[in-house]
Amino acid sequence: MDKRKIVIDCFGCDSPEEVIRGAALAAEKYPGVELILTGEKKSIEDTLGREKSFPRIRIADAAEVIGNEESPVNAVRRKKDSSLVAALRILKEEEDACAMISAGSTGAVLCGAVMLLGRCEGVERPALASLLPADNGGFVCLADCGANADCRPEQLAAFARHASAYVESLGAKTPRVGLLSVGTEEGKGNALVKETFPLLKESGLHFIGNVEAKSALSGEVDVIVSDGFSGNVLLKSMEGTAKSVLKRLAAALKKHAPEGSGGFIGAAFADVMKTLDFNAQGAAVLLGVKKTVLKAHGSAVAETIVSCVRQILAMQAGGFDKFLTQRGKDE
Amino acid sequence: MDKRKIVIDCFGCDSPEEVIRGAALAAEKYPGVELILTGEKKSIEDTLGREKSFPRIRIADAAEVIGNEESPVNAVRRKKDSSLVAALRILKEEEDACAMISAGSTGAVLCGAVMLLGRCEGVERPALASLLPADNGGFVCLADCGANADCRPEQLAAFARHASAYVESLGAKTPRVGLLSVGTEEGKGNALVKETFPLLKESGLHFIGNVEAKSALSGEVDVIVSDGFSGNVLLKSMEGTAKSVLKRLAAALKKHAPEGSGGFIGAAFADVMKTLDFNAQGAAVLLGVKKTVLKAHGSAVAETIVSCVRQILAMQAGGFDKFLTQRGKDE
Numbered sequence: 092m093d094k095r096k097i098v099i100d101c102f103g104c105d106s107p108e109e110v111i112r113g114a115a116l117a118a119e120k121y122p123g124v125e126l127i128l129t130g131e132k133k134s135i136e137d138t139l140g141r142e143k144s145f146p147r148i149r150i151a152d153a154a155e156v157i158g159n160e161e162s163p164v165n166a167v168r169r170k171k172d173s174s175l176v177a178a179l180r181i182l183k184e185e186e187d188a189c190a191m192i193s194a195g196s197t198g199a200v201l202c203g204a205v206m207l208l209g210r211c212e213g214v215e216r217p218a219l220a221s222l223l224p225a226d227n228g229g230f231v232c233l234a235d236c237g238a239n240a241d242c243r244p245e246q247l248a249a250f251a252r253h254a255s256a257y258v259e260s261l262g263a264k265t266p267r268v269g270l271l272s273v274g275t276e277e278g279k280g281n282a283l284v285k286e287t288f289p290l291l292k293e294s295g296l297h298f299i300g301n302v303e304a305k306s307a308l309s310g311e312v313d314v315i316v317s318d319g320f321s322g323n324v325l326l327k328s329m330e331g332t333a334k335s336v337l338k339r340l341a342a343a344l345k346k347h348a349p350e351g352s353g354g355f356i357g358a359a360f361a362d363v364m365k366t367l368d369f370n371a372q373g374a375a376v377l378l379g380v381k382k383t384v385l386k387a388h389g390s391a392v393a394e395t396i397v398s399c400v401r402q403i404l405a406m407q408a409g410g411f412d413k414f415l416t417q418r419g420k421d422e
Numbered sequence: 423m424d425k426r427k428i429v430i431d432c433f434g435c436d437s438p439e440e441v442i443r444g445a446a447l448a449a450e451k452y453p454g455v456e457l458i459l460t461g462e463k464k465s466i467e468d469t470l471g472r473e474k475s476f477p478r479i480r481i482a483d484a485a486e487v488i489g490n491e492e493s494p495v496n497a498v499r500r501k502k503d504s505s506l507v508a509a510l511r512i513l514k515e516e517e518d519a520c521a522m523i524s525a526g527s528t529g530a531v532l533c534g535a536v537m538l539l540g541r542c543e544g545v546e547r548p549a550l551a552s553l554l555p556a557d558n559g560g561f562v563c564l565a566d567c568g569a570n571a572d573c574r575p576e577q578l579a580a581f582a583r584h585a586s587a588y589v590e591s592l593g594a595k596t597p598r599v600g601l602l603s604v605g606t607e608e609g610k611g612n613a614l615v616k617e618t619f620p621l622l623k624e625s626g627l628h629f630i631g632n633v634e635a636k637s638a639l640s641g642e643v644d645v646i647v648s649d650g651f652s653g654n655v656l657l658k659s660m661e662g663t664a665k666s667v668l669k670r671l672a673a674a675l676k677k678h679a680p681e682g683s684g685g686f687i688g689a690a691f692a693d694v695m696k697t698l699d700f701n702a703q704g705a706a707v708l709l710g711v712k713k714t715v716l717k718a719h720g721s722a723v724a725e726t727i728v729s730c731v732r733q734i735l736a737m738q739a740g741g742f743d744k745f746l747t748q749r750g751k752d753e
Contacts, residue, residue, distance in 0.1 A: 226666055237604060240612035273568055273654040281571035281651040304655040305662030320612040321655050323604040324635040328656050331636030332663040335557055339697055340671060343690035352683065359674035366670055 094125040094147070096188040097403055098181050101130035102156045102174040103195025105390045110194055111138040113396025118147050121400055127181055127188070129153045130174040153177035159389065163198035167206055175199055179207040182382050189412060190383035190403045192374065194391035201238055204380045211253070211418035215243075217379030218250040218319065219386065220257060221326060224366050225310035232258045232266075233307070234378055235319035236326045242318035244286040248294055253378035253418075254314045255296050260409030269302030269312035271321055276301070283318060291316070304328075333367050374399050376406075381415060383407075425456040425478070427519040428734055429512050432461035433487040433505040434526025436721045441525055442469040444727025449478050452731055458512055458519070460484045461505040484508035490720070494529035498537055506530055510538040513713050520743060521714035521734045523705065525722035532569055535711045542584070542749035546574075548710030549581040549650065550717060551588060552657060555697050556641035563589045563597075563645045564638070565709055568654035575617040578647050579625055584709035584749075585645045586627050591740030600633030600643035602652055607632070614649060622647070635659075664698050705730050707737075712746060714738075 101110045107130060114126050125147045128135050132152035139145060155173035157166040167176060175195050182191045193200050197219070205217060218235035225231050234254040239246065251268050258266045270291060272280035277288055279301055291298040302312050304325050317325065337360065344356050374387035374395065383406060385399050406412075432441045438461065445457050456478045459466050463483035470476060486504035488497040498507060506526050513522045524531050528550070536548060549566035556562050565585040570577065582599050589597045601622060603611035608619055610632055622629040633643050635656050648656065668691065675687050705718035705726065714737060716730050737743075 226669065240604060240615075271655065273571060273651055273658075281649075284571075284651075303662075304657075304659035305665075307659060307662060308666045309662075318612075320604060320615075321652050324602065324652050324655050325659050326635075327604075328635035328638060328659045329663045331634075331638060331640075332660045333667050334636075335639045336664050336667040336694070336698065337671070338557065339694045340668070340690060343693040344687070346693070347686040347690045349686065352686075355678040355680065355683075356675070359671060359678045362674040362677070363667070363670045367667065 095123055095404060095407055096125045096127065096185065097400060098127045098129065098178045098188055098191040099396065100174045100178040100191065100193035100195055101128050101135060103158065103193070103199070104387075105194075106392070107134070108138050109392045110396055111135055113391070113393035114148065115139055115145060116393055117397045117400040118145050120397060121404065122147075124400060124404070125149070126400075127151055127178075129177040129181070130156075151177055151181060157196055157199045159196045161196070161199070163196060163202040166196075166199050167203040175203055176207070179203050182384075183207050188382075189407055190385065192385045192387060192396065192399045192403075194374075194387040194389055194395070197237070197386055200384065200386050201377065204377055204384045208380045208382050208384070211379050211381055211415065213418070214249050214253070214379035215246055217377050218246075218253070219375045220250075220254050220378050221375045223308060223326070223329065224368070226308050227310040228366070229310055231307060231310065231312060231315060233315045233317065233322055233326060235317060235322050236375060237319045237323035238377075239319040241320070242283060244283060244290050247283070247287040247316050247318065248290040249379060251291055251294060251296055251298070251314065251316045254316065256414040257376060257378060257406070257411060258313045260406045260411035260414070262405075262409060263313045265297045266313035267311070268296045268298045268314045268316060269300065270298075271304065271315050271317035271325065272301035273303065274301060275303060287316070337364070374402070383411065383415070426454055426735060426738060427456045427458065427516065428731060429458045429460065429509045429519055429522040430727065431505045431509040431522065431524035431526055432459050432466060434489065434524070434530070435718075436525075437723070438465070439469050440723045441727055442466055444722070444724035445479060446470055446476060447724055448728045448731040449476050451728060452735065453478075455731060455735070456480070458482055458509075460508040460512070461487075482508055482512060488527055488530045490527045492527065492530070494527060494533040497527075497530050498534040506534055507538070510534050513715075514538050519713075520738055521716065523716045523718060523727065523730045523734075525705075525718040525720055525726070528568070528717055531715065531717050532708065535708055535715045539711045539713050539715070542710050542712060542746065544749070545580050545584070545710035546577055548708045549577075549584070550706045551581075551585050551709050552706045554639060554657070554660065555699065557639050558641040559697070560641055562638060562641065562643060564653055564657060565645065565647060566650035566653050567648075567657045567706060568650045569708075570650040572651070573614060573649040575614060575621050578614070578618040578649065579621040580710060582622055582625060582627055582629070582645065582647045585647065587745040588707060588709060588737070588742060589644050591737045591742035591745070593736075593740060594644045596628045597644035598642070599627045599629045599645045599647060600631065601629075602635065602646050602648035602656065603632035604634065605632065606634060618647070668695070705733070714742060714746070
């Protein structure tokens, strides 16, 4: 099998060093990948360490960086020599490059991917899909989790199609698709949900109806479809509530626990926090553009990048690229 | 001081017996209240127990019950002899009746309150306001948490006004009002949020800007304003996530704990569950109608009704009625 060529945008995030170290770790861990790192060459070389050689890492020099505070469209247009634009250009131009990872500005990754890679057939705007840690140890894919604050029903139907293909590539058989709403019965929800419902019913997907936010982690669906506003509210309230509950329970245990119980309590918390790590599965995937794009959190650490590479390999093995090729025709 | 006259709709919920028992407990606990129970007289008398007399409980016979599956508008129009319609009629007609409690159908309570009591000035549709248990031991008022799936900016501004007066009556000084969004900066959010932002800025309320779902429990605001769809997603995802995290932690502690640690772990969980009880504050309040209406959960137990009565007494003492009287003019 040919090497999987993955492009990594190393800048525009909190710690480029972590991203570069993560790339080095991934290159060691996965002999089947070839990595192309974009960003200021000298700085990347310094972090990789000149003494060590990484035969499967290539550096593509790009002097500019796109910051979080910049207007995404303008930044992508003007900063042609930025690490992000360079990464997207390589992904587009090198046919065997299969995916890109960036921990940079979400807006810029979105705009750049649409402008440089183009959208799949039937997609107006791509969605961000996150994998939530379900109670059964599996995951639930939430799309859109924040890219599109205002959506139309056709967009939600497109999110459903792409998210379904995404989780199928990760191993879910005939993924169960649910529509985020305020009640499970057909007819419950806002105007957007009511208009999206029949589209999903006729979509040919395994649509199981509305799903409430309280069952998001139950594992009763594989995909939750939502506009990016409500999806983001759902995602962030889960993160915030999980943190709040853990804090309250830690305080209560401290109050009630006899001396010397700290050890096993710490171990239990560590276990749970691992199952609740909303970044453990790597990163959010941009659904609806012609090649695979992963958007890692701005605070990505080396391990995040390793997870991203693992996630891309899984998606490739599961046939996500084939889906994109079918859907990748120009509109 | 005159007695506080409170009307209680005893039917249309999971357990009318619990509601009736709760009314009896509240009458005993709060000598300053007079309760009017609506519903089938014989059944209420049976539950209260004929041998015991409750001088401050009056029963208003109403044979019909409105179910959750009925169309709210039709049910309120047709079932004039239902426990809910009877309760609302008494609340409207008896000038000294200050509030109503119902654990019946949310839709019917909403419709009935609008049709029978009328809306306050400047209110198109009332909102449901819930009190969330904040990390600092206080609470955060979320409005709307589910009554209006689709909203316009003016409606959100009205929710903010009423919710602010509500929490002020409960003791919050100059309540801090936040607008639920996907980022804290002005300009973040969907079209509704962007149009509501300037209205809140000019509202004369203590508007502190957008608030993200992840900080909902942080206590940094006293009021979170939202459309009823996103608000419901927020509320239910908090409930679901809290449950999920507690379950995961219980399992992890069981795995790691040495024999005999069950006692203090159970005590710690009980403490936390108490702080996370989303019904501990009584019930949701219907904001925007001319008199105080509390909507308790359909699964209300006796203690819920006692909490509701306590909540109404606090609101009365804090001047919520005065606010309603000022706002209570016909549109």
